[in-house]
Amino acid sequence: MKIVVPIKRVVDYNVKVRPLGDQSDVDLNNVKMAMNPFCEIAIEEAVRLKEAGTATEVIAVTVGKTDSQEQLRTALALGADRAILVETDSLLEPLAIAKALSKVIEAESPQLVILGKQAIDGDNNQTGQMLAALLNYGQATFASEISIDGNSASVTREIDGGLQTIQVSLPAIVTTDLRLNEPRYASLPNIMKAKKKELDVQPIDAMGLDTAPRMELLSVELPAARQEGIKVESVEELVGKLKNEAKVIS
Amino acid sequence: MSTLVIAEHDNTNLKPATLNTVAAANVIGGAVHILVAGHSCQSVADEAAAVGGVEKVILADDSAYENQLAESIANLIKSISSDYSHILAPATTFGKNVLPRLSALLDVQQISEITEVVSEDTFKRPIYAGSCIATVKSSDAVKVITVRATAFDPVDASGGSASVESISADGVSDLSSFVNEEIAQSDRPELTAASIVISGGRGMQSGDNFHLLETIADKLGAAVGASRAAVDAGFVPNDYQVGQTGKIVAPDLYIAVGISGAIQHLAGMKDSKVIVAINKDEDAPIFQVADYGLVADLFNALPELSEQL
Numbered sequence: 001m002k003i004v005v006p007i008k009r010v011v012d013y014n015v016k017v018r019p020l021g022d023q024s025d026v027d028l029n030n031v032k033m034a035m036n037p038f039c040e041i042a043i044e045e046a047v048r049l050k051e052a053g054t055a056t057e058v059i060a061v062t063v064g065k066t067d068s069q070e071q072l073r074t075a076l077a078l079g080a081d082r083a084i085l086v087e088t089d090s091l092l093e094p095l096a097i098a099k100a101l102s103k104v105i106e107a108e109s110p111q112l113v114i115l116g117k118q119a120i121d122g123d124n125n126q127t128g129q130m131l132a133a134l135l136n137y138g139q140a141t142f143a144s145e146i147s148i149d150g151n152s153a154s155v156t157r158e159i160d161g162g163l164q165t166i167q168v169s170l171p172a173i174v175t176t177d178l179r180l181n182e183p184r185y186a187s188l189p190n191i192m193k194a195k196k197k198e199l200d201v202q203p204i205d206a207m208g209l210d211t212a213p214r215m216e217l218l219s220v221e222l223p224a225a226r227q228e229g230i231k232v233e234s235v236e237e238l239v240g241k242l243k244n245e246a247k248v249i250s
Numbered sequence: 251m252s253t254l255v256i257a258e259h260d261n262t263n264l265k266p267a268t269l270n271t272v273a274a275a276n277v278i279g280g281a282v283h284i285l286v287a288g289h290s291c292q293s294v295a296d297e298a299a300a301v302g303g304v305e306k307v308i309l310a311d312d313s314a315y316e317n318q319l320a321e322s323i324a325n326l327i328k329s330i331s332s333d334y335s336h337i338l339a340p341a342t343t344f345g346k347n348v349l350p351r352l353s354a355l356l357d358v359q360q361i362s363e364i365t366e367v368v369s370e371d372t373f374k375r376p377i378y379a380g381s382c383i384a385t386v387k388s389s390d391a392v393k394v395i396t397v398r399a400t401a402f403d404p405v406d407a408s409g410g411s412a413s414v415e416s417i418s419a420d421g422v423s424d425l426s427s428f429v430n431e432e433i434a435q436s437d438r439p440e441l442t443a444a445s446i447v448i449s450g451g452r453g454m455q456s457g458d459n460f461h462l463l464e465t466i467a468d469k470l471g472a473a474v475g476a477s478r479a480a481v482d483a484g485f486v487p488n489d490y491q492v493g494q495t496g497k498i499v500a501p502d503l504y505i506a507v508g509i510s511g512a513i514q515h516l517a518g519m520k521d522s523k524v525i526v527a528i529n530k531d532e533d534a535p536i537f538q539v540a541d542y543g544l545v546a547d548l549f550n551a552l553p554e555l556s557e558q559l
Contacts, residue, residue, distance in 0.1 A: 016513060017378040026382055038495075094350070095359045122377055123494065124362045129320065129350035138425030139320055141347045144488065154429060158488050159343045160442070160497070165429040166319065172425075178481065178495060179488050214359035218372065218385040226520065229541040231532075235554040238526065238544050246524045246541065248446070248503040249470060249559070 001055045001148070002110040003046040005080065006101050006131075007039035007062050009071040010121040019220040026220050035071045038116025040078070041176040044183040045146060046114050047079035054148050057081050059108060063100045065089060069199060076194035077186035083197070088204040088211070094122075096211035098130035103207045105135060110171060112153065117142050117175040128175035138168035142177040251280035251370065254308075256327065256339035256348070257298055261288045261316065264297040266443050267340035269404035272301055274397045275338055276405065277367040281305045284412070285330070287323055289316035295414050302406035305413075312419040317428035318344060324351040325421025331356060331392060335370070341396035341498075342442075353394040360394045361386060363498075365401035379494040380517035399442065400500035400521055434489060441492070444473035446503045449492055449519070450485070451477040453508020453529065453548055457485040462552040463507060469559045475499065477506075477515045493518035508548045511536025528552075 011017055012032040020027045035043075049055040060075035062068045063086040072083035086100045105113060118125035132139035140146075140155035144163065147154045148170075157164045158177040168174075186194075204211065232238045242249045253275040258265040268284070275282045284298040287310040295309040308330065314322050327348070331337060337352065339345035341363040353360035365383070366374035372387045373395070441447060448463050448470070460474065467474045475497070476490040492499055494517040504522035509515060511527070511534055519525070520539050527540035530547050537543040544551060 011378070013514070017381045019382050026378065093359045095354060095357070098354060118495070120379065120494065122362075123379065124350075124360070125346050126350035126353070126360055126362060129347065130354035132320075133324065133351040133354035136425075138423075139347075139351065140426065141320070142343060157343075159431075160489065161440075162431065162433040162487070162489055164317075164431045166317075166426050167429055168426040169424075177488065178478070178491075214388060214390045215361070216387045216389070218387055220377070220382050220384050223376070223380060223383050223520075226525075226539050227541075229525070229537070229539075229543060231537070231543045231545065235544065235546070235551055235558060238542055239555065239558045241542055242503070242524070242526070246503070248524050 001112065002057045002059065002108065003049060003055045003112045003114060004059050004061055004105055004108055004110040005042045005046045005075070006113070006115045007043065007060055007071055007075055008036045008119045009033055009062065009064055009068045010036045010119050013037055013120055019222060023219045023221055025217060035074050036116050036119045038118060038176050040183040041180050042114040042116050043075050043078050043080060044181045045176060048181065049148065050079070059084065059110070061086070061101060061104050063088060063092060063097045063204065072199055073194050074186060076197045077191045078184065081197065083199045085199065085201045086204050087201050090211070092211055093213055093215060094124050094126040095130055095214065096209070098127050098134055099209045099211065100204055100207060101131050102134040103209070112170060112172060112174065114174045114176060117177055128173050132173040138172045140166055140168050140172060141175045143174050144177050144179045146174055251335045252333065253278055253280060253282050253336040253338060254334040255282060255284045256337070256345065257284050257286045257294065258340050258342055258344050259286065259288060259291065259294040261291045262293060264294050266404060267342055267399040269301065269407060270399035270402045271338050271340045271397045272304065272405045273402040274364065274367055275336065276303055278336055278370055280335065283308060285310070285327065287315045287326055288318065289313050299412040299414050300408050300410050302409040304410050307412050307414045309414055309416045310419060311416065314419050314422040319426050319428065320348045320351050321423035321425045322421065323348050324355055325423060326419070327352050328355045329420040330417065334392065336393045336395065338395050338397055340399050345396045349394055349396050356392055356394065358390040358392055358394045359388065360396070361388055362396050363398045364395055365398050379513050380520065381513060398498055400498055434487065438467055439471065439473045441473045441475050441497050442499055445501050446470045446472035447475050447499050447501045448472050448505040448507065449475035449477065449509060450480055450507050451509030452479040452483060454480060454485060460486060465556050466552065466559065469556065477509045506536050507552065509536055510534045511539065
């Protein structure tokens with residue numbers, strides 16, 4: 001079984017992102033970039049399926065600029081067998097990314113596609129579901145457990161009230177939630193080996209897709225700041241304030 | 251101009267997030283219709299018809315929709331989408347699952363988790379865990395949107411008298427099927443609907459210690475939540491998680507206990523009306539958003555708090 005894992009290069013989760021001075025966009029000058037954390041979980045799950053003998057090949061894919069090769073190399077160091085960069089100079093929206101990914105998946109015809117449920121930059125939570133629609137695949141989003149049985153996968157999903165288990169026919173799209181697994185760290189020998197693995201670059205223009213933006217970013221601003229609070233000295237004072245000042249408990 | 255709101259329900263009751271979504275639809279303007287897709291869900295359609303300001307309820311009652319799987323629901327919405335300029339769903343796990351699929355079927359770029367309607371084509375939405383607010387303008391003919399429920403005050407659940415129109419199943423898919431569901435049973439209110447939430451973080455040290463929060467929650471009629479760190483540490487299940495990758499809450503009172511205040515957590519609760527932080531580290535970032543901060547060991551403070559309530 002072949003597994004394709006689309007990943008994304010994003011601002012490292014420890015970076016506090018701020019708007020540019022003219023509020024035209026976020027300020028990404030000189031910030032640390034990393035693989036989106038949910039994508040690390042996706043790579044880990046695919047690699048574990050390979051280690052368990054269920055999968056035979058894991059292919060990491062991303063749609064982005066040349067510098068996204070860095071995150072593909074990380075994926076290779078974590079255990080992916082080869083990587084594909086769909087190269088573009090534009091900042092694409094999720095729908096356009098899903099379209100480009102669908103072309104790669106049509107060409108590779110994997111049995112399973114695992115992606116992160118959302119990227120921590122745009123917080124859109126769209127690409128996996130869109131990809132499933134474009135390919136007419138079943139979708140199992142927000143997965144906390146995946147088991148493959150023959151031509152279908154049984155997936156437990158994190159839903160608002162608890163857990164839901166569904167069965168999807170393969171090929172299918174699965175998006176990862178936090179508790180699916182705990183990703184490993186890349187070892188130095190594996191980082192060295194990753195440099196020699198195949199990384200194929202495909203220009204997006206050759207795919208003949210409509211990737212024109214549908215949204216215009218008008219401005220980026222800081223959220224309204226909260227008024228500064230106070231420190232209380234004791235539980236008694238706290239309860240008094242909540243009752244008499246904030247009036248949120250009686 | 252007219253808006254279709256996708257109802258969130260469990261085949262018996264309409265979920266409150268639907269009312270917040272209708273509120274967002276009202277700001278956009280034009281007629282508001284609600285789609286109720288489920289099985290044996292007439293009671294939900296009746297509830298939806300009573301929602302203030304709704305013109306029509308469309309009821310698709312079929313066994314294929316019992317578990318509201320994304321493939322069939324997205325096809326159904328697509329089949330009636332040409333009547334609408336806007337299609338809205340709450341940004342719950344249901345809405346987040348279904349709407350992007352619909353949006354790709356319609357070749358539309360979805361706008362996720364809006365917190366403000368600026369005009370019929372322009373919306374505000376948080377990005378980077380709420381560190382920034384983006385204002386975006388959509389050029390798509392149909393706007394497919396998920397709505398952050400906490401950002402819109404709910405409309406009245408009663409006072410409306412919409413007509414109910416039944417439609418038959420369309421585009422039923424067998425790509426996925428339902429196996430089972432484990433819904434956590436609790437006498438406490440739902441996290442996203444509670445007016446008071448008390449959450450624990452890594453400082454709780456174990457899942458067992460969450461009973462300290464539960465005792466207080468029961469006295470206050472509050473829901474219990476957790477930070478991602480507490481979920482990652484295995485103290486509590488993921489459906490407790492408040493934050494960027496969990497639930498977004500904005501109760502009247504939010505009590506954060508043993509939570510340092512990582513940006514991922516703040517993203518899920520900083521719009522609460524009153525925030526209380528209890529933490530023994532006086533430099534914890536949570537104090538920067540707290541209205542009332544108490545620097546104390548939670549294992550002393552919680553029993554004392556419980557006693558005084």
